[in-house]
Amino acid sequence: MRSIITISREFGSGGREIGKKLSERLNIPFYDKELLEMASKQSGICEELFYRNDESHSNSLLYSLVMGTYPLSSDGKIHPNMPLNHKLFLAQFDTIKKIAEQGPCVIVGRCADYVLKDHKNVINFFINSDMQNKKKRILERYDIEKDKVRDFIKKTDKNRANYYNYYSDMKWGEAKNYDLCINSSRIGIDGAVDLMVTYIDVREKHLDKE
Amino acid sequence: MRSIITISREFGSGGREIGKKLSERLNIPFYDKELLEMASKQSGICEELFYRNDESHSNSLLYSLVMGTYPLSSDGKIHPNMPLNHKLFLAQFDTIKKIAEQGPCVIVGRCADYVLKDHKNVINFFINSDMQNKKKRILERYDIEKDKVRDFIKKTDKNRANYYNYYSDMKWGEAKNYDLCINSSRIGIDGAVDLMVTYIDVREKHLDKE
Secondary structure, eight states: OOOEEEEEEOTTSOHHHHHHHHHHHHTOOEESTHHHHHHHHHHOOOHHHHHHTTTOOOSOHHHHHHHTOOSBOTTSSBOTTOOHHHHHHHHHHHHHHHHHHTOOEEEESTTHHHHTTTOTTEEEEEEEOOHHHHHHHHHHHSOOOGGGHHHHHHHHHHHHHHHHHHHSSSOTTBGGGSSEEEEHHHHHHHHHHHHHHHHHHHHHHHHHHO | OOOEEEEEEOTTSOHHHHHHHHHHHHTOOEESTHHHHHHHHHHOOOHHHHHHTTTOOOSOHHHHHHHTOOSBOTTSSBOTTOOHHHHHHHHHHHHHHHHHHTOOEEEESTTHHHHTTTOTTEEEEEEEOOHHHHHHHHHHHSOOOGGGHHHHHHHHHHHHHHHHHHHSSSOTTBGGGSSEEEEHHHHHHHHHHHHHHHHHHHHHHHHHHO
């Protein structure tokens, strides 16, 4: 087992739990929100800001165009007037790169598939689920009224999609960006983990043959 | 094994070969273009018309609105002025339904996942692939100039997407429509078949538990 696993996931699909279980089965480190704390330590930017802006993109492209504040200036260095969101993204970008250098691991969300797209041993999973299952899962875990859960899910996924589509040149949730997309409601959390273990095995054997 | 397998696929991804091999491994019938001949026999519409219009949608919605030629009249019967494309779609729709009634099988393309969406034991796969692999595969199989192959692939997939998006209420190639999406270039044709066999096993066990 030599692969770095990234997991993109719909809100309520169980992607985090699947990733955690997969990392335990493979006995490799797991990063989800843990990544935010690391990015804060490495960048010196206050940890709370990472949590508050996690996987959402509130500064519009228009705003950054008007302000002339692109992520990088022409010499490739961080622009002093860069909006906060871009600074947070770049800090996470660096952290993900550093984590991947240390060997096999599971990273959930935060455009990790895009950040590591030139890395050789990366496997990109996408976990989705039927709305009914997502609603059930979120209601069990969040203190939210039943008639508001659907909107909550849609809004959270919209944020994730905006964040991903803005920083990558790809479209969140489109099958062609990922190695394998799994609907977790059809095979369950443990079924998804079993399938991913099989996939990693098949994939590494295929790479050896090439 | 009790599942009906549908395979949607990018052009050049090897979806047909994967489906054929899967059907042989599972010892169940396989339908790809075979479906067109059956639809022709059942509907009485000339077979050549099915081949010429296969998975493409040239009559625009605007056209059918202007002509007042919707797929079905208010009593649910085929409208005598229905455009040819709609007649062909409905004939294939009926054929797919009949095939599914006969038990486990593999059906490639032709919106079979949409046609069978209310069927209990259906598993919907989507096969995609990297452009480089698709080009290589198409060049080996079609008499086409090297500098035209990319456009040929894009155009064929655009036709498939238009056909699917028009007749279903879903978007072709979006992970959330399928149970499992596999990038065949990452694990090879045989790897994809192996994974699908594992998936079917995991899925049927999960259904038994529910």
